[in-house]
Amino acid sequence: MRGLIVTFAVLAVAAATTQTTYENYKVYQVKPQTDEEAKVLLSFKRFTPEIDFWNELHAVGQSVDVMVSPNLQQLFLNNLRNHNIAFYEIISDVERLFQNERMNQRSAPKAAEGRINFVEFHRYGVIESYLKKIAEEYPEITRLRTPANTTEGRPIYMLRITTGGSQGGQHTKPAILIDGGIHAREWISPATVLYIIQELVENPENRHMIENVDWMIIPVLNPDGYEYTHTNSRLWRKNRSKGKRCTGTDLNRNFGFHWMEVGASSDECDDTFAGKAGLSEPETEAITHIVGKHGEQIKLYLTFHSYGQYLLYPWGYTSALPENWKEHDDLGHAVDKAISAVAGTSYTIGSSTNTLYAAAGGSDDWVKGVGGVPVAFCIELPGGGSWGFDPPTSMIHPVVTETWEGVKVFHKHVQTTYAN
Numbered sequence: 001m002r003g004l005i006v007t008f009a010v011l012a013v014a015a016a017t018t019q020t021t022y023e024n025y026k027v028y029q030v031k032p033q034t035d036e037e038a039k040v041l042l043s044f045k046r047f048t049p050e051i052d053f054w055n056e057l058h059a060v061g062q063s064v065d066v067m068v069s070p071n072l073q074q075l076f077l078n079n080l081r082n083h084n085i086a087f088y089e090i091i092s093d094v095e096r097l098f099q100n101e102r103m104n105q106r107s108a109p110k111a112a113e114g115r116i117n118f119v120e121f122h123r124y125g126v127i128e129s130y131l132k133k134i135a136e137e138y139p140e141i142t143r144l145r146t147p148a149n150t151t152e153g154r155p156i157y158m159l160r161i162t163t164g165g166s167q168g169g170q171h172t173k174p175a176i177l178i179d180g181g182i183h184a185r186e187w188i189s190p191a192t193v194l195y196i197i198q199e200l201v202e203n204p205e206n207r208h209m210i211e212n213v214d215w216m217i218i219p220v221l222n223p224d225g226y227e228y229t230h231t232n233s234r235l236w237r238k239n240r241s242k243g244k245r246c247t248g249t250d251l252n253r254n255f256g257f258h259w260m261e262v263g264a265s266s267d268e269c270d271d272t273f274a275g276k277a278g279l280s281e282p283e284t285e286a287i288t289h290i291v292g293k294h295g296e297q298i299k300l301y302l303t304f305h306s307y308g309q310y311l312l313y314p315w316g317y318t319s320a321l322p323e324n325w326k327e328h329d330d331l332g333h334a335v336d337k338a339i340s341a342v343a344g345t346s347y348t349i350g351s352s353t354n355t356l357y358a359a360a361g362g363s364d365d366w367v368k369g370v371g372g373v374p375v376a377f378c379i380e381l382p383g384g385g386s387w388g389f390d391p392p393t394s395m396i397h398p399v400v401t402e403t404w405e406g407v408k409v410f411h412k413h414v415q416t417t418y419a420n
């Protein structure tokens with residue numbers, strides 16, 4: 001009997017280790033003080049995935065979280081010390097945090113069939129059932145569409161929320177386009193977008209928000225990658241396209257507007273691999289297709305990422321500013337004010353290039369620069385800090401509800417500025 005129990009225990013461990021393990025991987029918070037120091041630090045980006053930047057480096061004097069595999073820790077730290085770059089360890093064993101996360105996920109109260117909650121990060125199947133269920137329950141205000149399928153065969157869903165009011169078949173109301181989950185591992189992003197859907201569709205108090213404005217919402221743009229982070233490799237960020245040596249394209253470097261000019265990689269093994277050509281992926285095509293079809297109507301585009309608490313507007317490919325940068329900047333500050341009023345979470349506001357380091361091929365640059373949508377924001381939600389990549393499950397609800405207060409401000413701006 002004892003032998004049998006031991007055998008089961010061994011089998012259970014074997015099954016659990018089909019997941020990529022991050023045993024003894026450490027996360028350091030690093031703070032370069034000069035451009036030279038920043039350059040030294042950023043040169044490590046090419047070691048992917050053994051050296052993984054969990055968030056983006058903002059200006060010098062700001063910190064960035066970098067995960068380093070056990071075999072490279074010595075090299076990495078020696079380099080930092082040689083250049084006198086300030087750092088400290090914030091996570092001593094990443095695997096322990098992810099084991100914790102999986103345990104919290106398993107023990108979270110389950111949502112009823114076809115429903116959703118904000119106490120765990122949901123699998124794609126649960127998200128899919130929820131979208132189908134509300135489309136069925138609210139046929140007068142919702143349409144569920146599948147603008148594209150992934151190569152692994154998963155549908156990418158877009159929920160359209162509208163009270164109608166078309167004239168001669170033309171939608172004359174301004175629309176807001178939202179997506180989440182471009183980067184697979186940023187689980188707080190689909191959670192936030194699902195909360196927006198729930199509030200707009202299921203909460204009658206918010207009915208006024210869909211009367212003068214239409215919504216087009218894609219909660220998970222990269223479902224193959226999203227599932228892969230649940231089943232195989234928690235920190236995967238690209239899509240699952242097969243290359244000769246490595247798998248995956250960074251979808252947020254794949255949009256065809258100043259594609260590959262800065263901040264992206266042509267090496268398919270890099271985490272910022274931009275793809276074989278601009279717009280090579282079905283996921284990016286889904287967005288460009290929607291904007292091509294409804295571009296006139298869409299006045300605001302929001303793309304949710306994590307982490308770092310940034311409200312970023314175009315451009316990402318150049319330090320020049322768009323003609324209506326002031327509209328973006330004022331709006332960003334109003335959104336930040338509404339979010340921080342809830343529990344003090346504050347955001348940094350600015351153009352992508354001037355706030356972070358330049359990176360071309362982002363969806364917000366494309367939607368504004370090619371799609372002609374006047375206002376576009378990339379929102380970097382809060383991360384987990386010393387709790388891990390994403391906030392712990394107990395923080396999902398606080399994050400999505402405070403962010404919703406910002407979404408109300410975005411809506412109000414579109415209604416007052418673009419509805420006639």
Ligand SMILES: *[C@@H]1O[C@H](CO)[C@@H](O)[C@H](O)[C@H]1NC(C)=O
Binds near residue numbers: 146147149155
């Ligand atoms: C996605 O696949 C489904 C069938 O599985 C098909 O009905 C649908 O037309 C496909 N969508 C696109 C955009 O290719």
Ligand SMILES: *[C@@H]1O[C@H](CO)[C@@H](O)[C@H](O)[C@H]1NC(C)=O
Binds near residue numbers: 149224276280
């Ligand atoms: C990801 O990108 C490749 C092109 O590099 C594309 O062919 C593939 O279909 C995409 N993968 C998925 C799973 O959609």
Ligand SMILES: [Zn+2]
Binds near residue numbers: 182
């Ligand atoms: Zn991202």
